[in-house]
Amino acid sequence: MTTSVPRPVLKDARALVAGIANEHSIAWGCAAAFRELGADLAITYLDEKAKPHVEPLARRLEAPIFLPLDVSKPGELEAVFERIGSEWGRLDILVHSIAWAPKDDLQGGLLNCSAEGFAKAMDISCHSFIRMARLAAPLMTGGGAMFAMSYHGARKVVANYNVMGPIKAALEAACRYLAWELGPKKIRVHPISPGPLKTRAASGLKDFDLLLNAAVGRAPIGELADIMDVGFACAYLATPFARRMTGQTLYIDGGVNIMG
Numbered sequence: 001m002t003t004s005v006p007r008p009v010l011k012d013a014r015a016l017v018a019g020i021a022n023e024h025s026i027a028w029g030c031a032a033a034f035r036e037l038g039a040d041l042a043i044t045y046l047d048e049k050a051k052p053h054v055e056p057l058a059r060r061l062e063a064p065i066f067l068p069l070d071v072s073k074p075g076e077l078e079a080v081f082e083r084i085g086s087e088w089g090r091l092d093i094l095v096h097s098i099a100w101a102p103k104d105d106l107q108g109g110l111l112n113c114s115a116e117g118f119a120k121a122m123d124i125s126c127h128s129f130i131r132m133a134r135l136a137a138p139l140m141t142g143g144g145a146m147f148a149m150s151y152h153g154a155r156k157v158v159a160n161y162n163v164m165g166p167i168k169a170a171l172e173a174a175c176r177y178l179a180w181e182l183g184p185k186k187i188r189v190h191p192i193s194p195g196p197l198k199t200r201a202a203s204g205l206k207d208f209d210l211l212l213n214a215a216v217g218r219a220p221i222g223e224l225a226d227i228m229d230v231g232f233a234c235a236y237l238a239t240p241f242a243r244r245m246t247g248q249t250l251y252i253d254g255g256v257n258i259m260g
């Protein structure tokens with residue numbers, strides 16, 4: 001049997017992508033893949049310092065919505081969704097590609113993580129996705145797809161991943177519970193688990209280069225994924241071809257996660 005794949009498969013889809021810092025960001029791979037497949041984009045940047053780095057990228061993708069978003073600043077998330085509501089009236093795809101932890105708490109080991117640092121990291125890296133989903137769901141009137149970036153350290157112990165391990169575990173569980181709550185509205189929710197990638201966020205992890213090299217050595221196909229691989233995998237999950245999949249974590253890591 002032959003199947004014809006209509007291209008561009010995301011034509012008319014409207015996507016919010018939060019978490020682009022620069023061209024190396026996983027969120028950039030998602031936004032570029034969605035655009036290549038026909039989607040319109042809303043792009044956010046952290047603050048005025050980040051804006052000059054993100055603005056040219058948003059322009060390359062012809063994003064009609066470009067707004068600041070610091071999820072820890074009251075009102076900014078609401079403003080993004082108000083604008084999407086007034087400009088588009090609906091949303092089809094949401095990408096949360098945001099993580100942060102105070103350096104001392106991230107690098108000091110879980111045992112020494114402060115209550116304050118843990119709470120802040122959990123709020124920015126996990127609860128902000130729940131807040132986003134709450135605001136996005138009423139706009140996903142025709143169903144939709146939500147993605148949150150996780151990592152293998154959510155499920156297995158990865159040296160030096162420290163406090164981000166329990167936080168990503170919470171994020172993956174939050175995705176599963178949201179998938180259950182939003183399933184009746186045909187909104188699907190997936191944690192995405194990319195293999196290690198050289199990004200600004202990753203540079204905060206102790207000995208990240210060692211982790212990266214070890215992962216390449218263990219990957220059954222001999223190489224790890226790049227940010228466009230992550231983007232196109234999310235794009236597939238956002239299409240009707242994946243309409244009966246929700247909740248599970250998708251690994252995009254050259255197969256590293258299957259290795260003992």
Ligand SMILES: NC(=O)c1ccc[n+]([C@@H]2O[C@H](COP(=O)([O-])OP(=O)(O)OC[C@H]3O[C@@H](n4cnc5c(N)ncnc54)[C@H](O)[C@@H]3O)[C@@H](O)[C@H]2O)c1
Nearest residue numbers: 019020021025026046070071098099149196197199200201
């Ligand atoms: N790089 C990797 O190896 C890897 C692997 C698996 C998962 N991830 C996850 O992918 C996601 C994206 O990270 P990345 O590797 O692309 O790095 P990145 O540094 O390019 O992206 C992290 C983004 O988080 C944003 N951010 C931080 N605090 C924020 C806040 N308060 N409000 C709004 N945005 C905020 C930053 O502005 C930045 O755009 C993160 O969740 C990360 O944990 C990364």
